[in-house]
Amino acid sequence: MPLLVVGSIALDSVDTPQGSRDELLGGSAVYFSYAASYFTSVRLVGAVGEDWPVEHTRLLESRRIDTRGLQVVPGGATFRWRGKYMTNMNDRETLEVHLNVLGSFDPVLPDDFRRCPFVFLANGSPAIQLKVLDQCIGPRLVVADTMDLWIRSEHENLVEVLKRVDGLVLNDSEARLLTGEENLVLAGHKVREFGPKFVVIKKGEHGAMFFSEFETYVLPAFPTSTLVDPTGAGDTFAGGMMGYLAELDAFDADSLKRAMAYGILVASFTVEDFSLDRLRQIDRRDLDLRMDKYRRMLSFDA
Numbered sequence: 632m633p634l635l636v637v638g639s640i641a642l643d644s645v646d647t648p649q650g651s652r653d654e655l656l657g658g659s660a661v662y663f664s665y666a667a668s669y670f671t672s673v674r675l676v677g678a679v680g681e682d683w684p685v686e687h688t689r690l691l692e693s694r695r696i697d698t699r700g701l702q703v704v705p706g707g708a709t710f711r712w713r714g715k716y717m718t719n720m721n722d723r724e725t726l727e728v729h730l731n732v733l734g735s736f737d738p739v740l741p742d743d744f745r746r747c748p749f750v751f752l753a754n755g756s757p758a759i760q761l762k763v764l765d766q767c768i769g770p771r772l773v774v775a776d777t778m779d780l781w782i783r784s785e786h787e788n789l790v791e792v793l794k795r796v797d798g799l800v801l802n803d804s805e806a807r808l809l810t811g812e813e814n815l816v817l818a819g820h821k822v823r824e825f826g827p828k829f830v831v832i833k834k835g836e837h838g839a840m841f842f843s844e845f846e847t848y849v850l851p852a853f854p855t856s857t858l859v860d861p862t863g864a865g866d867t868f869a870g871g872m873m874g875y876l877a878e879l880d881a882f883d884a885d886s887l888k889r890a891m892a893y894g895i896l897v898a899s900f901t902v903e904d905f906s907l908d909r910l911r912q913i914d915r916r917d918l919d920l921r922m923d924k925y926r927r928m929l930s931f932d933a
Contacts, residue, residue: 633672634877636663636870637738637763638753638776640677640701644713644727645905647720649859655906656687658710659753659776662863665907666870666897667751668694669915670878674744676700676763678736680707690907699741707732720858721835740766749877751869752796754778757788764795772882774798776869782809793825797882800869802833815840816847831872831891833865839891846884850891853899853925860905864898867910871897871918896921 638660644653664673672695679701688698710733713726738759745768752760752775760775767773773796781789782805793799799822803815809825812818815832819842822830829843838851872894876882882890896918903909 632749632877632880633674633747634667634749634751634873635674635744635747636660636751636753637676638663638755639710639733640679641710641712643862645860645862646715647860648718652905657863657906659866662866663751663753663870664691664696665694665910666867667874668696669918670874673697674700674747676738676740676744678702678704678732680704680709680732683709700744704732716861720861738763749873751873752776753866757781757785757792760792761788772797772876774800774873776800777805779805779808790825793827796827798829799827800831800833802865806832833868838895841891850895853896853921855899855903857903859903861902864901867901868894868898892922892925893918896925
């Protein structure tokens, strides 16, 4: 089934202990779309400036990603982010942010995009997420992402978003900030009280936690010794998870668990190089091979 994503499209400059790169293809919607495209077709909505390299659009289109929702703003400049990762690769410092066209982004969904059964609201302003929800017609599953900035600056709008989505993806520090709970199990269930039927808390190198009314569990990260650039890992996790659900056209408990596993595995490839470079080297067979290893890693005799 087709999958709609609305979010940021960026040109990133990244400094990690493994090296530095400038003007990389990035943004939450880009990482999400590429990851989801291993499983299903994707309809992308976002804004870029006239400085956007056309080869990036061609790359996305080569991956079953429909870019008719890509708005090129005349005279505008594409959103840019520059960051530096510390030695532990978990902590990072944002050095520069230039919102550019993202600051005035007003998403308009093409008619057929509005009827996508699966919708992901990638990290962005809750006010924008609400505008997207107002345009969607009869979605079967809507999941959103958020971050500390929006929890602090647009709390009321975020609460409205949470009333209207089926699932929320956020990281551990964001869950604590949103709920005031230090214990992640308590925090996960408290987030559900805002409205989502399920909540996924990303824990980076420690995997992810799932919370619903009926079950709570943790899936570990896939161990990889190659860690080059963590940028986009959380977005590709979400893309792998949602892409798999859209492929199945299902979101029952077992499907959600397998989807989370696929999200973890796509993210494990993402961190092995800068930007989308590692993901461009693999296909679905590589994901399935890593899934076999992951299953064996998690299995044990009673």
